[in-house]
Structures are given as structure tokens and as C-alpha cells.
Amino acid sequence: MVERGAGGGGRARPDTIRSNKDMAPERQRARPSAVSGTAPVDSSPVTAQPSALVPPAAVLWDMDGTIIDTEPIWQQSQVELTARHGAVWTHEDGLSLVGSGLERSGEILRDKGVDMEVEEIVQWMTDYVMERLLDGELPWRPGARELIEGLHARGIPTALVTMSRRKMALVAADALGERGFRVVVAGDDVERPKPYPDAYLFAAAQLGVDATACVAIEDSATGVASAVASGAVTVAVEHIVPLSDIAGGDVHLTTLADVDVDRLIELTGPALAARTQEVAR
Numbered sequence: 001m002v003e004r005g006a007g008g009g010g011r012a013r014p015d016t017i018r019s020n021k022d023m024a025p026e027r028q029r030a031r032p033s034a035v036s037g038t039a040p041v042d043s044s045p046v047t048a049q050p051s052a053l054v055p056p057a058a059v060l061w062d063m064d065g066t067i068i069d070t071e072p073i074w075q076q077s078q079v080e081l082t083a084r085h086g087a088v089w090t091h092e093d094g095l096s097l098v099g100s101g102l103e104r105s106g107e108i109l110r111d112k113g114v115d116m117e118v119e120e121i122v123q124w125m126t127d128y129v130m131e132r133l134l135d136g137e138l139p140w141r142p143g144a145r146e147l148i149e150g151l152h153a154r155g156i157p158t159a160l161v162t163m164s165r166r167k168m169a170l171v172a173a174d175a176l177g178e179r180g181f182r183v184v185v186a187g188d189d190v191e192r193p194k195p196y197p198d199a200y201l202f203a204a205a206q207l208g209v210d211a212t213a214c215v216a217i218e219d220s221a222t223g224v225a226s227a228v229a230s231g232a233v234t235v236a237v238e239h240i241v242p243l244s245d246i247a248g249g250d251v252h253l254t255t256l257a258d259v260d261v262d263r264l265i266e267l268t269g270p271a272l273a274a275r276t277q278e279v280a281r
Contacts, residue, residue, distance in 0.1 A: 053269030054276060057213035059151055060203050060232060061181070063162035065219040065239045067148070068172055069139040070129055070164075071098055072240075077128040078109060081121070087113030098220045098241050101163045101193025102126070126165050133168075138175050141239070143256030149179045150261045159203040161216070163187040163194055183207055195225035200232055212275045215268045217256075224249050233271045235264075 065071045075094035082089035089112060097105045102125070106118035114121055133139075151158050158181050162169050166186035173184050183206040190198040197211075204211040216227035219239040227234040228248040236249040237256055243249075250271040253259070259267070 053265050054272040055265050056156060056215040056233070056268065056272060057209040058157045058159060058204065058207045058215075059148075059264070060159045060161050060200055060211075060214050060216040060227070061144075061148065062216075062218045062220070062223045062227075063160055063169060063172055064164060065098065065141070066217055066223075066237060067141055067144045067160075068133075069141055069239075070133070073129045073132050074125065077125040078105075080128070081109065081114055081124060082112060085114045085116075095241060098222070102165065102187055104193065122165070126168055129164075130168050130171060133171055138172065141237075141256065143259055145176070147256055147259060147261065147264065148176060148181075152179045154261050156261070157182045157207050157209075159183040159185065159207055161185050161199045161203045163199070195222045195229065197226055197230035200227055200230035204230070204232070210279075212279060213272065215264065215272070218249075219243075231275070233268045233275065235268065 061067055063070075064074065074097075075091075078094050078097070079089055087109075089109075093108075093112070097108065102122045103118055105125070106121035109121050110116065110118060116124070148158055160169055160173055160181045160183070162185070164186060165188050166184065169184050169186040173181050183203055185199045185203045185206070187193060187199075190196075190202055192198045200214075200216055201211055204214055207214075210231075212231040212233075214232045215235060216230065216232035217235045217237060218224045218227050219237050220241055221243065224234055224236045224243065225248060233251075234249040235251045235253060236243045237253045243252060251267045
């Protein structure tokens with residue numbers, strides 16, 4: 001749950017949502033190959049591994065494009081900003097930034113001709129997206145909110161792991177309230193953005209679990225790479241950018257619409273059991 005201080009801004013409880021750049025460990029683990037298929041995935045090399053269905057210690061969620069459909073709004077912010085500065089910006093340019101850290105996006109936009117400092121670009125885009133989100137209902141991705149609330153009902157903790165700024169991450173966290181995230185890790189909480197594993201490792205540490213015992217849910221190549229590098233069992237949910245050819249990840253889906261908690265455990269349990277055996281050796 002996100003608590004707010006007297007000033008109205010997002011404030012972390014010591015035992016819930018915290019920010020500490022120095023706590024992000026650096027670690028990578030070898031991963032099994034990706035599972036290809038449509039949603040939900042019913043058969044794969046993963047399901048041939050140990051049959052015991054191990055529930056996740058926690059589920060770690062990407063935000064943009066995975067929980068809420070903000071990617072089109074981010075892309076529109078880039079179009080409008082570059083147009084203001086007379087710069088050329090294509091749809092392909094926008095797609096290349098999906099899942100990237102905001103600072104990298106700002107650097108690319110500046111290189112394209114936006115005459116602003118990187119931090120100014122980041123703040124402008126963040127304010128643009130937040131204004132549109134706060135003007136109406138959040139554009140939830142199919143099945144995402146229901147699965148988050150289902151995990152809460154089953155006592156499985158969740159964390160939000162996003163490269164958006166914390167003030168924007170709290171918009172989604174606050175919308176879910178008590179049924180949502182125990183921890184929020186945002187782009188301004190870690191030194192290195194996705195595809196580095198820092199944000200996922202930090203989120204797992206804040207929850208008091210090992211990343212290898214967690215499931216991570218992502219929608220971009222950059223995010224999948226980050227989750228894979230952390231050691232989490234990774235579910236890639238394709239949205240704007242095709243993910244079928246991405247190396248890495250354990251389960252590939254095209255939607256979460258039909259994925260409840262039992263189905264998520266069915267899909268990821270064998271890979272989690274395999275991780276447990278690897279750690280035990």
C-alpha cells in the first residue's frame with residue numbers, strides 16, 4: 001500500500017515501498033531457453049521439467065504496456081515534443097524506445113534535435129503522460145488488474161518494477177490500493193535501468209525473497225532481458241513490440257486475459273521448481 005505524507009506526495013513505509021539506490025545488487029544467472037507460443041501456452045520444453053507446481057514467492061510486474069496501456073501515450077509525447085523543435089521522429093523511432101529507461105529516451109530525443117536537457121525532456125514527457133492518465137480511467141491491459149488482485153487474495157506479494165519515474169508509478173499503485181503492490185521500484189530508484197537486472201533484484205530484496213523464486217511479467221525486449229538477468233522466471237506478454245523471436249524468458253503469451261492465479265502457477269511452476277533444484281545443488 002502506498003502511504004502519503006502531509007505534503008500529498010508518495011511516501012514509502014519502511015516495511016513496504018522503499019527507495020535506496022545503494023541496495024541494488026548485481027547478479028546474473030544462466031537461464032533456460034524461451035518458450036514460444038500463443039496465450040496461454042499449454043505445451044513447451046519447460047513443462048517437461050519437474051512436474052511439481054511451485055507457486056512464486058512473489059510476482060514482479062512491469063508497468064507501461066504490461067499493466068496499463070501507456071505506450072501509445074509515451075509515443076505521442078515524443079511526436080509532439082519533436083514537432084515543437086522541428087525534429088524528425090518516426091513511428092520506428094518510437095518503437096525503439098519501448099521498455100527503455102527514460103534517460104536513454106531523453107538522450108535519443110536530444111540527439112534527434114530536441115533542444116532541451118535530458119532531465120527536462122524526461123520531466124516533460126512524464127508530465128504529458130501523467131496529465132492524460134489523471135484525466136480519465138487508467139487504460140488497464142486485459143487481465144492485468146484482475147491477476148494482481150487475485151494474487152493479493154491468495155497472499156502472494158507483488159511489486160511494481162518500472163523505469164517510469166516514481167511519481168507516475170504511484171498513479172498505478174494508488175489505483176490498486178490495498179489490493180496492489182507491497183513494493184514499488186521506479187526508474188529513479190536505481191542507478192542502472194533495464195536491461196540491467198538492478199530494479200528486479202532490488203524489488204525482490206525489498207520483499208525479502210530471492211529473485212530466482214519470483215515470477216516477472218514484462219512486455220518489451222528490454223524488460224524481458226532485465227527480468228531474465230535477475231534470475232526470475234519470466235513471462236513475456238506481447239503487446240506493441242513482437243516478442244516471439246526474443247531469446248530468453250520462460251513463457252510467451254499474447255494476453256493475460258485468461259490467466260488467473262492458478263493458470264499462472266501452472267505456466268510458471270515447473271520453471272520455478274527447476275530453479276529451486278538448481279539452487280539446492
